[in-house]
Amino acid sequence: MKFSVLVPARLASTRLPDKPLADIAGKPMVVRVAERAALSGAERVVVACDDERIAAACAAHGVQAVLTRADHASGSDRLAEACGLLQLDGDDIVVNVQGDEPLIEPALVRRCAELLVERPDCVMSTAAHALADVAEYLNPNVVKVVLDAAGRALYFSRAPIPWRRDGPASDGGGVTTIPVSPQPLRHVGLYGYRAGFLRRFPALPAAPLEACEALEQLRVLWHGERIAVHVAAVGPGPGVDTPADLARVRALFA
Numbered sequence: 001m002k003f004s005v006l007v008p009a010r011l012a013s014t015r016l017p018d019k020p021l022a023d024i025a026g027k028p029m030v031v032r033v034a035e036r037a038a039l040s041g042a043e044r045v046v047v048a049c050d051d052e053r054i055a056a057a058c059a060a061h062g063v064q065a066v067l068t069r070a071d072h073a074s075g076s077d078r079l080a081e082a083c084g085l086l087q088l089d090g091d092d093i094v095v096n097v098q099g100d101e102p103l104i105e106p107a108l109v110r111r112c113a114e115l116l117v118e119r120p121d122c123v124m125s126t127a128a129h130a131l132a133d134v135a136e137y138l139n140p141n142v143v144k145v146v147l148d149a150a151g152r153a154l155y156f157s158r159a160p161i162p163w164r165r166d167g168p169a170s171d172g173g174g175v176t177t178i179p180v181s182p183q184p185l186r187h188v189g190l191y192g193y194r195a196g197f198l199r200r201f202p203a204l205p206a207a208p209l210e211a212c213e214a215l216e217q218l219r220v221l222w223h224g225e226r227i228a229v230h231v232a233a234v235g236p237g238p239g240v241d242t243p244a245d246l247a248r249v250r251a252l253f254a
Contacts, residue, residue, distance in 0.1 A: 003113035005042040006082050007033055008075040009099035011051040015242050020054050020099050022246055025253040030054060031061045032102035039106035048082035074216060077202045083195045092195040102249055103237025112192035115228045122228040124220055125192035128185040129232045137178045143187040153227040156187055156215050188236055
């Protein structure tokens with residue numbers, strides 16, 4: 001099976017300036033992500049960046065990078081441009097690994113690629129894992145997904161879904177437990193794409209649901225396309241959004 005990994009990397013970050021270049025055990029974070037992704041067996045791993053400094057850091061460590069426009073509205077737009085630069089199209093498989101996931105599980109990356117080989121009815125793939133913590137279930141920053149009988153995404157939401165009608169909160173009381181069956185699933189922000197779909201995705205009109213939930217993947221479902229979901233046994237390693245996250249990941253590498 002052949003597939004490519006694209007790592008979008010944007011220098012600007014409000015919570016952690018110059019995040020892709022943050023040092024982790026002697027290497028920039030974006031390089032750590034690319035090296036981790038390469039363990040998935042991808043044919044190639046390419047960083048899609050918006051700044052020459054990121055490209056130079058990648059080159060210094062033998063990581064391929066392509067320079068994309070700095071004005072992209074989203075990571076998907078950046079990846080679509082990168083597909084054009086790399087001449088990826090049609091059913092070529094691309095896995096998007098975020099540039100702030102230096103502990104991403106290589107097997108999970110590969111599984112997203114495999115899903116698209118197995119599921120010709122789907123233009124995208126992604127991952128999820130079971131939620132067992134009530135606080136995460138209720139947290140709007142934790143995105144949840146519900147699936148159909150074939151393991152495809154029905155809906156993504158920041159709301160606690162599925163919601164049990166006759167649960168403990170139905171009478172106004174506080175939620176102390178989460179549904180057991182079906183167990184809520186936390187969405188993992190890892191995506192596989194058919195390159196042809198990824199290249200046309202930015203041109204699709206944004207969906208009202210996408211604007212409501214601030215979740216770009218809802219545009220895919222809104223336009224009648226399907227997303228296959230792999231349910232992993234455990235959640236992924238911690239990503240890096242804040243200085244505290246960076247300190248935690250640095251400690252793990254040390």
